[in-house]
Amino acid sequence: MSVLQASEGSRRGVGRGDTRVIVIGGGLAGSEAAWQLAQRGLPVRLFEMRPKVTTQAHKTSRLGELVCSNSLKSMESTSGPGILKHELRRLGSLVLAAAEGARVEAGTALTVDRDLFAAEITRSIESHPRIEVVRDEVTRLPDDGQVVVATGPLTSEAIAAALKDLCGLESLYFYDAIAPIVSADSLDRSRLFAASRYGKGEASFLNAAMSEEEYDALYASLTTAEVFPLRKFERGLFFQGCLPIEDLAYRGRETLAFGCMRPVGFVDPRTGRRPFAIVQLRPENRDATCYSLVGCQSRLRVPEQRRVFRMIPGLEGAEFLRYGSLHRNTYLESPRILTPTLQARAREDLFLAGQITGVEGYLESTAVGLVAALSCARWIETGRGAVPPRETALGSLVAHITQPPPGRFQPMNINIGLFPALEAAPGGRRGRDARDAAIAARAAGALERWIGVGLATPDAGDGALDLPAEASA
Numbered sequence: 001m002s003v004l005q006a007s008e009g010s011r012r013g014v015g016r017g018d019t020r021v022i023v024i025g026g027g028l029a030g031s032e033a034a035w036q037l038a039q040r041g042l043p044v045r046l047f048e049m050r051p052k053v054t055t056q057a058h059k060t061s062r063l064g065e066l067v068c069s070n071s072l073k074s075m076e077s078t079s080g081p082g083i084l085k086h087e088l089r090r091l092g093s094l095v096l097a098a099a100e101g102a103r104v105e106a107g108t109a110l111t112v113d114r115d116l117f118a119a120e121i122t123r124s125i126e127s128h129p130r131i132e133v134v135r136d137e138v139t140r141l142p143d144d145g146q147v148v149v150a151t152g153p154l155t156s157e158a159i160a161a162a163l164k165d166l167c168g169l170e171s172l173y174f175y176d177a178i179a180p181i182v183s184a185d186s187l188d189r190s191r192l193f194a195a196s197r198y199g200k201g202e203a204s205f206l207n208a209a210m211s212e213e214e215y216d217a218l219y220a221s222l223t224t225a226e227v228f229p230l231r232k233f234e235r236g237l238f239f240q241g242c243l244p245i246e247d248l249a250y251r252g253r254e255t256l257a258f259g260c261m262r263p264v265g266f267v268d269p270r271t272g273r274r275p276f277a278i279v280q281l282r283p284e285n286r287d288a289t290c291y292s293l294v295g296c297q298s299r300l301r302v303p304e305q306r307r308v309f310r311m312i313p314g315l316e317g318a319e320f321l322r323y324g325s326l327h328r329n330t331y332l333e334s335p336r337i338l339t340p341t342l343q344a345r346a347r348e349d350l351f352l353a354g355q356i357t358g359v360e361g362y363l364e365s366t367a368v369g370l371v372a373a374l375s376c377a378r379w380i381e382t383g384r385g386a387v388p389p390r391e392t393a394l395g396s397l398v399a400h401i402t403q404p405p406p407g408r409f410q411p412m413n414i415n416i417g418l419f420p421a422l423e424a425a426p427g428g429r430r431g432r433d434a435r436d437a438a439i440a441a442r443a444a445g446a447l448e449r450w451i452g453v454g455l456a457t458p459d460a461g462d463g464a465l466d467l468p469a470e471a472s473a
Contacts, residue, residue: 019380020045021146024138024159026063028095028362029354029369030150031121035094036373037148038130042380046125049137049156061135064095064121065114068178068242069292070284072099072110072362073413078436080414083443084363084393085110088370090447094124095366104283105204107196113286141166141350146380148372150353152365153329160330166346167337174411176329177244177297180305182281183319184289191314192281197265205282206291208313209268209275215257218311222249222256225304228326242360244299244326260295279312290321298324331358333409334401341385342372342398351376351385358401360411367394367414368401389446390420419443 019042023034026048034046051061059065073081088096102116126133139158141147151159153176187206194203210218227246248255257263261277268275281291293312298305302323310316334357337344342357344350353372354365371394375385388394396418412418419439 019043019146021148021376021380022047022142023148023150025150025152025354026050026125026133027150027152027354027365028064029152029365029372030148031064031125032093032095032366032369033148033150033353033373033376034125034131035128036092036370037377038128039092040373040377042130042377044131045134046131047134047136047138050135052135053137053156060118062118062122063125063133064098065118066112066362068176068297069362070104070112070114070117071106071282072112074108075110076108078433078440080393080416080418081361081363083440084367084397084414086440086444087393087447088363088367090451091370091374093366093370094121096363098124102286104286104288105202106282107202107204108200109282111282114284116286144349146349146351146376148351148353148369148376149356150369150372151356153331153355154327155330155356163332166344166350167332168346173328173330175326176242177299177326178322178324179293179295179297180309180320180324181284181290181292181322182309182315183321184283184291186317186319187281187291188314188316193269195266199265204288205280205294206314207266208279208281208315209263209266209270210261210277210279210313212276214311214313215261215277216253218308219249219253219256221308221311222246225308226301227299227304228301242297244324245296246298246300256295296324299326300324329355331356331411334358335404335409338402339385340387340398340402341375341379342368342402343375343379343385348379355411358409358411359397359413361413364397364412364414367397370394371398389450391446392443392450393419395446396420 021037021042021044023030023044023046026046030046034044037044048063075085076082077086085096098117098120099110099112101120102112104111104113125131137156141162149159149163192206192208194205195207196203196205222245225246245256245260248259257277261279263275263278266274266278279296280294282294284290284292293309296309300308305323306320310318334352338352338357339345342351342353344352351372353369357368359365359368371386371388378384378386388398390396390399393414397414400412400418416436416439422435422438
């Protein structure tokens with residue numbers, strides 16, 4: 001079968017003509033979807049409810065605003081995030097281009113200046129001649145026409161209810177925690193040192209080394225501090241990749257030391273030895289005037305955050321620019337709702353994109369927005385949606401959210417485990433490195449075949465879309 005497999009239920013091509021696509025949501029997925037559609041000659045009406053209606057986490061009205069972190073994860077080419085970045089770059093992703101343009105030095109991670117990043121996405125979208133941005137809340141799904149729903153994890157109650165009515169299923173949900181941010185001027189640099197793990201990349205992180213005694217004191221405070229309780233009718237469903245630090249600490253004394261505070265790859269310059277534990281501070285903007293506490297997402301009450309986090313060496317006088325907090329993220333049971341082309345089974349002209357589909361992470365949400373746009377554009381042309389090759393990061397994410405899992409469906413970041421296994425995988429540590437390199441090479445090859453054969457013009461038969469110039473270079 002072609003790398004652009006046809007949806008069984010989508011055989012009606014509507015034709016390009018003056019077709020306008022409605023995109024609901026101006027986050028990463030919605031902005032990426034609008035950009036990709038417009039770049040392919042389709043007029044787009046992008047609805048974003050901010051600033052008219054705010055959310056629990058957003059602070060501005062900018063498109064593509066980041067709320068939980070400023071890190072878009074590893075740039076290492078053989079990691080899951082690195083493979084995904086290559087694919088997004090190759091397909092002309094607006095979000096990835098904005099991220100690389102707003103990059104803040106942070107070792108091997110792609111970390112951005114939030115303000116510059118969102119400003120560039122907003123400028124690009126609002127200045128595009130084929131995109132109309134409407135600042136208003138959508139309270140129901142349009143009755144007809146092509147629609148991409150990319151309302152994100154903070155989907156309004158009205159749209160959540162509309163999706164529930166359409167799909168006949170209850171929305172699932174989980175709670176997401178964000179980490180505190182502190183002022184750089186308030187840090188005691190004499191107790192911190194700049195370094196990256198194993199010396200990889202730039203030494204842009206600040207590190208607070210802790211002795212066993214200091215760690216035990218912090219651990220004791222975390223496990224006894226007062227937290228914001230969940231309401232009685234809410235279940236404590238936390239995404240495992242973003243658990244509050246205090247909930248991790250409840251699991252046992254060594255959980256943090258072997259997790260977010262793992263000291264492997266660091267040497268404390270004051271002692272010449274590896275510390276017992278370490279807390280990393282990541283720059284939040286290009287000027288490094290503020291830092292986030294890596295892995296310290298929290299639902300502690302505000303006075304407790306001040307007390308507990310100031311126990312970290314170097315943070316005794318920390319000025320908090322943002323406290324950690326908890327907010328509800330909504331996602332759907334997508335394997336029961338979506339076809340492999342990201343079309344709703346209940347309505348073939350409605351596509352779902354972004355974190356609401358059950359992917360977790362900034363670039364993962366962007367990726368699903370990009371694929372939804374490709375699929376929508378191809379369906380308009382030919383009546384068949386698009387499915388990325390299973391060997392790619394894009395295809396692996398789509399498979400995760402559209403294929404029924406053996407157990408309960410859970411949100412997932414991109415990782416090597418999502419890719420199809422190699423026919424012959426070497427063992428051992430060096431074997432894992434070779435395996436990852438082979439998976440990355442296989443993904444790159446599959447993507448090029450998809451671009452060269454699958455992403456042809458509709459007149460070519462089994463094809464779909466013209467790539468933008470930057471993606472076909």
